[in-house]
Amino acid sequence: MAHGDAQIDYPGVSGRHIVLAVSGGIAAYKAIEVCRRLVDGGASVTPILTESAHQFVGPTTFKALATEPLVTSLFDSDDPIPHTTLGQIADLIVVAPATARVIGSYAAGISDDILGATLISTKAPVVVCPAMHTEMWEHPSVQENLATLRRRGVHIVEPDEGRLAGGDIGKGRLAAPARILAEIERLLGPNDLDALTVVISAGGTREPIDPVRFISNRSSGKQGYALAAEAVGRGANVVLVTTVDLPIPHGVAAVHVETSEQMRKAVLESAANADIVVMAAAVSDFRPASTADQKIKKSAGVPEIVLEPAPDILAELGSLRTADQTLVGFAAETENLLDNAASKLSRKNIDMIVANDVSASGVGFGHDTNAVTIITEGGLVTGVALSSKREVARAVFDQVIRYREIPAGPTLV
Numbered sequence: 158m159a160h161g162d163a164q165i166d167y168p169g170v171s172g173r174h175i176v177l178a179v180s181g182g183i184a185a186y187k188a189i190e191v192c193r194r195l196v197d198g199g200a201s202v203t204p205i206l207t208e209s210a211h212q213f214v215g216p217t218t219f220k221a222l223a224t225e226p227l228v229t230s231l232f233d234s235d236d237p238i239p240h241t242t243l244g245q246i247a248d249l250i251v252v253a254p255a256t257a258r259v260i261g262s263y264a265a266g267i268s269d270d271i272l273g274a275t276l277i278s279t280k281a282p283v284v285v286c287p288a289m290h291t292e293m294w295e296h297p298s299v300q301e302n303l304a305t306l307r308r309r310g311v312h313i314v315e316p317d318e319g320r321l322a323g324g325d326i327g328k329g330r331l332a333a334p335a336r337i338l339a340e341i342e343r344l345l346g347p348n349d350l351d352a353l354t355v356v357i358s359a360g361g362t363r364e365p366i367d368p369v370r371f372i373s374n375r376s377s378g379k380q381g382y383a384l385a386a387e388a389v390g391r392g393a394n395v396v397l398v399t400t401v402d403l404p405i406p407h408g409v410a411a412v413h414v415e416t417s418e419q420m421r422k423a424v425l426e427s428a429a430n431a432d433i434v435v436m437a438a439a440v441s442d443f444r445p446a447s448t449a450d451q452k453i454k455k456s457a458g459v460p461e462i463v464l465e466p467a468p469d470i471l472a473e474l475g476s477l478r479t480a481d482q483t484l485v486g487f488a489a490e491t492e493n494l495l496d497n498a499a500s501k502l503s504r505k506n507i508d509m510i511v512a513n514d515v516s517a518s519g520v521g522f523g524h525d526t527n528a529v530t531i532i533t534e535g536g537l538v539t540g541v542a543l544s545s546k547r548e549v550a551r552a553v554f555d556q557v558i559r560y561r562e563i564p565a566g567p568t569l570v
């Protein structure tokens with residue numbers, strides 16, 4: 158599935174001060190969604206609207222959604238130097254949409270309005286999200302200005318291709334809010350997985366009985382996708398091996414599979430050069446020993462389905478691992494959580510296991526929330542209370558980083 162615009166958590170923006178600058182383009186309405194998601198993620202948001210932006214979106218909307226007062230002018234504030242103040246307190250400035258005029262003024266260092274003055278008054282990271290008609294986007298002056306900004310360290314989120322104002326099709330659409338948020342979160346993230354390759358599996362495998370029936374489980378894949386979003390937000394190169402049809406987090410390479418054997422091949426191939434492997438998928442323990450070529454008819458009576466063990470991908474990874482590779486498994490349990498998880502950790506020759514009681518309310522399969530216990534090979538036990546699956550993903554990678562950097566002795570947290 159292509160990259161989508163799924164509604165996901167953005168814990169990486171929590172507690173950060175973001176200046177959201179909106180310039181005068183038809184795509185200005187999308188900035189409303191960017192503002193809402195930033196605020197929902199826990200960010201403090203100061204909106205800036207240029208004079209021309211007022212022709213496309215109303216200030217009342219941003220006054221209602223943002224956490225900080227709207228700024229529209231260099232001279233309508235009690236602060237005599239609002240641009241300097243914003244430039245100093247911002248953790249990041251994002252311009253969405255950025256018109257050709259704004260891009261040109263920024264590249265030339267022109268500060269004749271609140272946006273231009275703020276942009277050249279800050280040392281914070283700046284994200285510029287262009288939006289304009291294809292002919293404007295392709296014009297040499299625009300591309301040269303963007304090249305200048307890139308050389309200066311400005312982060313450019315290139316526009317998407319699609320339907321433009323007036324009905325034309327081409328490149329120039331403002332990037333989807335999810336892609337803008339992913340870039341913001343990446344820039345604000347710890348980058349503690351920078352340049353590492355992380356392989357993550359997600360979803361439940363389907364083992365065919367006949368061309369229309371299969372054996373599977375209740376896994377939605379949501380936790381695996383949250384892990385992928387977290388890893389890429391921390392700077393990793395992420396490969397997601399998945400059985401489910403959810404929007405792929407931006408910056409993640411996806412491999413779609415269905416059966417346990419297909420997942421085995423894809424995971425082993427990707428894991429050969431991986432630094433970290435997280436097996437979050439619910440791989441079937443058993444599969445039909447044979448698959449009917451045609452649909453089994455009810456008139457033939459109740460069929461006898463003989464099962465055989467499915468591939469144990471995690472155990473195979475444990476036997477093939479390199480010395481510097483970190484392996485993380487998952488254990489979905491309904492009883493004896495710690496004992497069963499600790500046994501699996503030992504049997505599979507892995508570094509860490511994430512266990513959850515899927516019989517508990519709001520935990521595990523199908524939910525947007527999860528509660529887990531993380532156990533490392535060294536004996537560290539960490540509990541994560543019921544929270545969003547993205548927060549659980551953050552806790553998992555916090556422990557992965559800790560484990561890789563400082564081997565821990567037996568500790569109970």
